[in-house]
Amino acid sequence: MAKFLPLKQAVAENLHDGDTVAFEGFTHLIPTAAAHEAIRQGFRDLTLVRMTPDLIYDQMIGMGMAKKVIFSYAGNPGVGLLRRLRDAVENNWPNAIEIEEHSHAAMANAYEAGAAGLPCAIFRGYRGAGLADVNPNIRSVVCPFTGEVLAAVPSVRPDVTFIHAQKANKKGDVLVEGIVGIQKEAVLAAKRAVVTVEEVVEDFAGLHPNVTVLPSWTVTAISVVPGGSHPSYTHGYFDRDNAAYLEWDEIAAERDRFADWMKKNVMESTPEDFERRVAHLRRARS
Structure with a gap:
């Protein structure tokens, strides 16, 4: 049954060195805040699984967390390649990684x-x-x-899957609306599942018949992190931050600039800092 936990604790209790882990989201609801917390905690030797790896896997690979990536199409959406992934594959920086590429x-x-x-x-x-x-x-x-x-x-059977979603109710059920991608299956395939959500509500009301509700018994931990999918979007809450994807292409192009950005925006940050930074960026770009 799902437990409501601070993100730091949820990540620490459910992710371990050497795990096979999926941070899933298909252009939408990408669990960025959870990935940043995993980076801060310094896990190593991970097998990263994902349809369409984007910025968060570029960041995790660049921070030396991955030993292998199982994926279908890796890229910075609408911009181009993942520069940290390419550096790891071509130059073994910061370490060599194995890749296993599939179709969607x-x-x-x-x-x-x-x-x-x-x-x-x-x-x-x-x-x-x-x-x-x-x-x-x-x-x-x-x-x-x-x-x-x-x-x-x-088959893909992660040790742990991380996703972002719109809402959880107080019973621990999770509501996912909009483009779902493969998140539901990624949760059901995993031994453990951690979900970040925009908010917790008493219960769900007025649901469209096509929404996805993950019952509490499929989820291990829930953490409330408003804006937790930025720069991807969360249907009904905020839009995709296209400028952030363009900026990332320049940030990731140079090792030193990448390291500086990660130090300032991830390593010396907290989930609460993440929320404040996202809120500031949304105001500035609105």
Whole structure:
């Protein structure tokens, strides 16, 4: 059952060195505040899993936290490449990392298989694609009923998944609205799940039938962090901060500038500082 905890405690109790961890969000509800707290706590040897890794994985890789990344498409949305990821792959800075690249379809199916407790995902995909030539975890199986050759990849079952959401009620259920991506499956596939939310309410009312509600028994810990997905957006609360993504491309381009930014905005910061900085940026750019 979900416990309401300060973010620092929620991260410390649920993430450990060597874990396989997913900080999931698909352009929307990206758990930035949780990732920053993980960076402050200095975890190492992590296997980072994510559909579309963006700024937070660039930051975690640049801070030397990752030993491996399992992903589909890595980039700074609408801007270009992830410079810290590229530096790690090409120059082993700050350390060498292993990469396992998949298609979006493969990652989505792998999470779904993990949520179902299955060892692998089987689906139609990778026909005519070259990823299988460089990724030994992309294999094929023959359907025992039709003889069709299908793609197979290992299921994704993180030790812990972090997501951001709009609301939790006092019972510990979590409401996710808007573009959900693969967050629901990433939570259900994980041994532990930590959710940051904009607010806690007495209960949910007037819900659209297509919203996602994660019941409290699927969540380990909930932390209230308004603005916790910035610079991505939270549907119904604030818009995407496009300027921050453009700025990150310049910040991440140089190792020293990256290190200075991380020291000022993450390492010497707190979740409360994060909230104040996001609120200030939103006012300044409105």
